[in-house]
Amino acid sequence: MQGLIIENLTVRFGAFKAIDNVSINVPPGSVVGLVGESGSGKSTIGRAASFMTPYSGKISLDGKVVSSGDLKYLRSRMQMVFQDPTASLNPRMRVGDSIQEAIKVNRAMVPGEVGHYLDMVHLNKELADRYPYELSGGQRQRVAIARVLAVKPSYIILDEVTSALDVSAQAAILNLLRELQSKLGLSYLFISHNLDTVRFMCDRIAVMYLGRIVEENDAETFFQNPQHPYSRALLAAVPRLGVRMDHAPLTGDIMERPRNATGCRFQDRCPAGPKFKPDRDICRSRDPQDLMKTRGYACHF
Numbered sequence: 001m002q003g004l005i006i007e008n009l010t011v012r013f014g015a016f017k018a019i020d021n022v023s024i025n026v027p028p029g030s031v032v033g034l035v036g037e038s039g040s041g042k043s044t045i046g047r048a049a050s051f052m053t054p055y056s057g058k059i060s061l062d063g064k065v066v067s068s069g070d071l072k073y074l075r076s077r078m079q080m081v082f083q084d085p086t087a088s089l090n091p092r093m094r095v096g097d098s099i100q101e102a103i104k105v106n107r108a109m110v111p112g113e114v115g116h117y118l119d120m121v122h123l124n125k126e127l128a129d130r131y132p133y134e135l136s137g138g139q140r141q142r143v144a145i146a147r148v149l150a151v152k153p154s155y156i157i158l159d160e161v162t163s164a165l166d167v168s169a170q171a172a173i174l175n176l177l178r179e180l181q182s183k184l185g186l187s188y189l190f191i192s193h194n195l196d197t198v199r200f201m202c203d204r205i206a207v208m209y210l211g212r213i214v215e216e217n218d219a220e221t222f223f224q225n226p227q228h229p230y231s232r233a234l235l236a237a238v239p240r241l242g243v244r245m246d247h248a249p250l251t252g253d254i255m256e257r258p259r260n261a262t263g264c265r266f267q268d269r270c271p272a273g274p275k276f277k278p279d280r281d282i283c284r285s286r287d288p289q290d291l292m293k294t295r296g297y298a299c300h301f
């Protein structure tokens with residue numbers, strides 16, 4: 001059967017059972033959200049599926065059961081992006097070298113490929129010469145995504161990928177991930193405690209509570225009519241919920257980085273216009289109020 005299929009996964013840390021017999025299926029081309037409060041076991045599922053944590057149970061990718069002996073196969077088909085891009089990028093490696101390293105894991109590099117992957121995540125090719133510390137948090141996360149894309153995986157586990165970013169960078173990264181998903185036909189296991197972002201991103205949602213999945217449903221049903229009392233409590237704890245961009249924009253479009261002296265190509269739509277300084281090369285508005293006024297139009301940076 002096609003897809004990332006996790007069956008009867010159990011993870012123990014000593015006597016503590018962090019994951020208790022969890023099964024979850026990420027069909028090809030879909031985005032499945034994993035939500036739940038802190039400590040419920042979301043990240044442990046992601047780490048176990050990537051063989052970073054020992055587990056019992058069965059994990060298969062497009063019909064092939066994978067084990068710790070199949071790491072090369074697994075890494076070529078499935079990749080993971082973490083909350084903190086600083087931790088996943090080598091601080092001593094220039095951005096371009098870092099992407100090149102990821103490309104060369106499975107194949108020979110084609111000239112211009114580094115630039116191609118920077119382009120895919122909407123970063124200027126000139127950033128290839130910079131070190132991670134010379135980038136913003138949003139730019140670093142884009143580089144982490146570019147590295148993952150360079151391996152050409154079909155499945156990506158995204159673990160709280162926007163949690164460390166400010167609101168405008170969060171919106172831009174979410175838009176980028178959706179764009180890449182539809183363009184490349186990727187499948188995501190999207191781990192988040194933020195129900196707004198989950199609603200924006202996901203087709204299906206699984207709810208974790210104390211190491212177990214207590215509800216799994218398609219996204220709209222989950223938000224309209226949650227079945228489990230814990231799901232209802234989780235939703236009730238959110239002061240305000242957004243909706244998917246297709247219906248009414250939560251995060252809107254992405255403001256492009258200014259490409260020339262005349263500035264951002266969305267400048268005419270940017271209510272933060274007076275704050276925009278073309279000479280500074282970035283949209284200056286990072287104020288959530290501005291984002292709300294713009295219905296979420298957010299600059300990349």
Ligand SMILES: Nc1ncnc2c1ncn2[C@@H]1O[C@H](COP(=O)(O)OP(=O)(O)OP(=O)(O)O)[C@@H](O)[C@H]1O
Pocket residue numbers: 013018036037038039040041042043044045193
């Ligand atoms: N290496 C470890 N050793 C011992 N216990 C661990 C380890 N990793 C995770 N745990 C425990 O397993 C449980 C699940 O942790 P996990 O990080 O998966 O939760 P989470 O839902 O991702 O939380 P958060 O949203 O805060 O990241 C927690 O009780 C945590 O303390």
